[in-house]
Amino acid sequence: MHPAVTTPAQLEERYGRGPRRRLPMILAIAAAAIVVGVFGWWTWQGSADTVDVTGTGFQLVDDHSVTVSFQITAPTNRPVHCIVEAQDEEFGIVGWRLVTYPGSEKHSRAFTEHVPIVSAATTGLVNSCWVS
DSSP states (O other), X not given: OOOOOOOHHHHHHHHTOSHHHHHHHHHHHHHXXXXXXXXXXXXXXXXHTOOXXXXXXXXXXXXXXXXXXXXXXXXXXXXXEEEEEEEOTTSOEEEEEEEEEOOOSOSEEEXXXXXXXXXXXXXXXXXXXXXX
């Protein structure tokens, strides 16, 4: 007796190589690529708006003011806002200022800001900066 001949349709059904099984796989790969692309865009967009701040010093001018020196690295041509503050020995805020810098062609810039205080300060620093 001769063995039965296996048809291409029987092989596709047995091993899953038919067009019916390819479409869900193609759709799953396309959906995964879209999800990865969206998350990649969100990550890049979030990092594109980052402002790095490096404090370079502070000086107690008198009983009523402190100067804070710092450098920012920010996206070009975007306004940058910073909160500059003075703190006492227990890290309480004794003075602060919101400053805004217009957009610039320079990626990194240095500033010194005057901060009025209400009581004795032991340090001055930049609390945070962001772009708008």
